[in-house]
Amino acid sequence: MAAIEMSKDIRGRRQDKWNEFWQRLKASRTPWLYIAPAGFAMLLVTLFPYIFQIWMALTDYRVKNLRFNLLDSASWAKYAPPFVGLQNFVKILTNRLAIENYDFWRLLLFNVTWTVSNVFFHVVLGVIIALALNSKGLIGRRIYRALFVLPWAMPGYVAALTWRNMYDDRFGAINQLLGIVNHYLGTSFPTNTRWFVVTQPPIGGPLGFLPLAFYCVLLANVWLGWPFMSVVATGALQAIPKELYEAASIDGASGWQQLWKITIPLIRPAMVPAIMLGTIWTFNQFNVIFFISQGNPFGRTEILITQSYKLVSEQRLYGAAAAFAIVVFAILLLFTLINNRITRATEAYYA
């Protein structure tokens, strides 16, 4: 008797679980309906090409294979690219790609240095300028705010080419500016520096792997990137209740203490995701490198994304380029996962 009761009980519970799942599935219908249009577009234009790309990365895909048509079986035998397994990845990681000055680990080191230094300056400048713009009784606040979004509002390609032009060795704006400074201040800066040709690093020691060109593209990209961080920081600053500062002043806290004990901790939650996003964007900042330094001198300012573009545009190695993109993605994914863990761990500190 008891055994039958028990099995009934189990069956009932199973039934309950199934019902519960069914209810949740039914409840999921409405939200999925809202996601469907975006999901479909992503599936078609993003996810499917990515899957296709993974397959391409495993083949030796070249120009003639572009005529390969997935839906037309007649083209399969003729144009299907040969399957090469992980050979593309091995070639990338062991520097056996047929491009000049190619060294994966140097590229990676440079790309990371490029990203860290850029994001650092973006955030520091962005926050400092946001603080300045947010200070009480500032005259001309609206004008400054309007002017300071200009680098962000300018099309990235235009900004990159303008900087390229300014770095011209003979009559570029930077060299001319140095000439004017020399004239008025009696200094003696060289005024015919070939910014992207000089191989002698301006700072030696551990930073010796960074040519002068690095500092040039860094300056250009800092110019481009800080307004975004500044806008995010402004939003976070305006959300801090004024009472906190009033209470702190009454308790005798100095401005410096208020900055480090109130402002910085309270804008942190907004800055962390912005920094993550900025890191991803900077890591893949194509325009600045491709149009300003063009990887010079000797590929030493090349980043992964510009190198992979050259694989397609110069060598027509579609398979290897696809593998390259996957490697870049893997690096960014790893970074985001680690970052997420660290920032979440510190979030608990405030809670």
Next chain:
Amino acid sequence: MPKQWKAILKQLALQLFLLTVTLVVLFPILWIFSLALDPRNIDKPLSLTLIPPGASLAAFRRVLLEPWKLLCKNPNDPATCMTFPLLLKNSLLVAMGTSLLAVALGSSAAYAFSRFQFIGRQAGMLGFIVLIMLPTTGLLAPLYVLLSQIKLGNEPLRATLFGLVIAYSSGFLPFAVWNLKGYFDTVPKELEEAALIDGATIFQTFLRVILPLSVPALAVTVLNSFMAGWTEFILAWTFLENPSRFTLAMALRSMQGQFATPWSDFAAMSIVMSIPIVLLFFALQRYLVSGLTIGGVKG
């Protein structure tokens, strides 16, 4: 009295700092203005002057009024060449289409992620952020192949402006969904509950309650997606075939010659192209600060 002095000193220091920033920000922009006004169409002005000798608006006139000799169906017949109004029309179609699609699809998906608990929610959200990380340059070839397969009328979707709109807006969707979801999370639920009690459907609350309260985030989405559609040229250059569909960004790209670039014309075109974006930025600037909610990542 010393307190007042302190305030004045602080104001002076701030102004000095902000004026320096202004100078650095404006320097490249003034440089490009100077290039555009230069009558010699050279890439290297011989001196650093805001208004070059013999300054004229000839470059603007050339860019705006003359046919684009590099963008013609038949290179020998100037009548088949693109003109500025035609390029502008294509650019507007692409940019407005992109932002419309991004806002419509993005807000609908973001609404679901913000307001419902459902199977696959976490996975879906993660999927969207992962897609931001995938570099797009590698996507050119597969996207080319894929969009060539889909026929619109008797031509491939790839070669149409609509194909570009789809590609751009879905490239922008991951960011749009995350940002909009973050903003929707800050809209109090009580408002919708009240509307639902009054007999509104879920779709009505979305349309009449959530969206009107989320104007800043929508403005940021419109702004950024419009900019993406307005300035992109690599994909467009690879996909489009018929010069009559070419956009302003492509025209600008075509000026970068292999040997020489007509710098005055290039600078003039850059300025003309930047104006709508800058105006849009100014118009939507008050939303920019509150509408960027990438801070709202909390599940």
